[in-house]
Each structure stands twice: as structure tokens, then as C-alpha cells.
Amino acid sequence: MPVNLSGRHFLKLLDFTSDEVRYLIDLSSQFKALKLTGTPHRYLEGKNIVLLFEKTSTRTRCAFEVAGSDLGMGVTYLDPGSSQMGKKESIEDTARVLGRMYDGIEYRGFAQEIVEDLAANAGVPVWNGLTTEFHPTQMIADMLTVQENFPQGIKGLKFVFMGDARNNVANSLMVVCSKLGLHFVACGPKDLMPADELVAQCREIAEETGASITLTDDPVEACTGAHVVYTDIWVSMGEPAELWEKRIKELSPYRVTEKLMALTDSESIFMHCLPSFHDTKTTIGADIAERFGVTEMEVEDAVFESSKSRVFDEAENRMHTIKAVMYATLK
Ligand code: CP
């Protein structure tokens, strides 16, 4: 059956079929070709979108802004603190107001239920630009990146997430791998594993697609033969800074090292949604180095800078894939 996502929200990948996810990846690839050949694609001329950010962003904000402008749309950005939302106006009322003015709404912030609530009341497509639970636009970019590196097919690849395996990115990777038939391995300490209910949901999907979900606290077992090794920061936005000390202690064994990468498949790649603490060139990185003597956190600088690293391709792909998500839902 042909895929038609017109008018749909984009809140989490659990809401989409495997075919719909593949459609968005293929469409992203087409938009990438248009961009790289300088072919104009102002297909949504005359439409307007609004970007609501309750947490900071570089990639997601810029991807939505550039993609919106390339598609010919007007783009409004509302930063954390500059709108009435949440403080003087409920989510429901905000959604009903913005839905009268805009053709689509992006939200980055806290609980998944906030973006679901916006979607229920806006009357126009709502896109999740990251919540505490999920980061779905990141997934389309990540899977496009995997596909570009394994053009013979991504089904059956061993995809390992190292670290805080119950954060928004890890949860979403487990969902997308189960939808697309990859063997997903969550590797981290036992208390930072994805929720049982989500694991059960993904295992049910995996039965249909040939995927598998493995949870382990053994980095050697996880990385052996891996095609993709992925990691993310150890303390996510919205979590208290006091957590750093605890997380450094419990997650240091799960740092992606050259030694672990040596166990992976010869064609393997390293991925990270970014931003990353791979050196001390940030204020937080420098502070952690001073307080705890740790100069590289979730990944060694040598791996981040290695020929296996695809992190900047992945970042670029955010723009092509967010363009595809907006086009597919607004056209
Ligand atoms: N990967 C990602 O979402 O980056 P930003 O926080 O910069 O948007």
C-alpha cells in the first residue's frame, strides 16, 4: 500500500509502521540529493511553522530552520522562557492558539505527554524535537546514516548502544531497530536499562521484523562483531548536575574506547547524536576534568576523531530528514 503521512503528527516511532519509517528514510535521501545538487525544492511555499524549545539545541533547531526555509516556509522560533506556554497559558490553550496561525508545530522539552497534549489540541501536525522519553527525528537521521554506510541493507546488523540505555536516544534507537529488523544491544549498568514495558513492546515488534533486543552489562560481549556502536552523554538535559559524579562512576566502564572498537566488525562505524564530551573543550567538560580528573566521558577522543566516526554525517542528516518529516506531514 502506498504510504501517505499527510496530516499526521510525528511524536514517537511506535506510532509508525516499518514501511512508514522506511518511506521517511528514502524521502530524506531524495531531499539530500536535491540539496546537494542545488535543486530548488520550495514545495511548501506560503506555509508557516513554529518551533517551541523548552530545552537548548544546536542541531535540531538549525535543522528545522534551514529545512523550513529550503521548503519555502516562514519559521518562528520561541526560546525557553519567551512564550507564555506553561507559565501563564496551558499547553491546551497554547496549542489551540498556535494551530490557528501555523501549519505545523515543533516541540522540544520535557515529558512526552506534553507533546502528545499539544498534538491532541493543535489541529495541525506536531513534531517531537526531543522529550525526556523519545527523540524520533534523530532516528530517521541515524538510520539514513546507517543505510549510507551499509548500502547492501541494514536488516540484520548488530547495533549497540553504550551507556545510559534508558535515555530518550537509547529508547528511540531500540524502537527504530526493532521496526527495521536490526539486532539492538543495550549495554550499560543494570539500573540504567530501558523500561520493561518498552522492551516488551519492542520485542513484540521484533518478532514480526526479525529484529532482536538484548540487554547486557558486558561491554566486551556487546561490542564483539558490532556493526554500529552508538553512545550519548551520561547526564541528559533536564537531569540535575549533581548526577555527574554518580554517572561517571557507574558509566566509565561503558565509555566507547579504541580497545572496544577493535572487537567490532571490520566495516563498523561509530555514531553519536551529539553534543559529546570527548575532550575538555567545553565548560562542563573542563569542570568535570578539574573535579574528577576525567578528560573524556562517553567516548574516547581517538574514537570520536577516528575514520570510523560518522558523527558529522549524522548531524548533517538531521536537516535532510527533518525536511522529509515536515514535507511528508504537511504536503
Ligand atoms: N542531537 C541533537 O538533538 O542535538 P541538539 O541538542 O543540538 O539539537
Ligand code: NVA
Ligand atoms: N540524551 C540527550 C540527547 C541530546 C540530543 C539529552 O536529552 O540531553
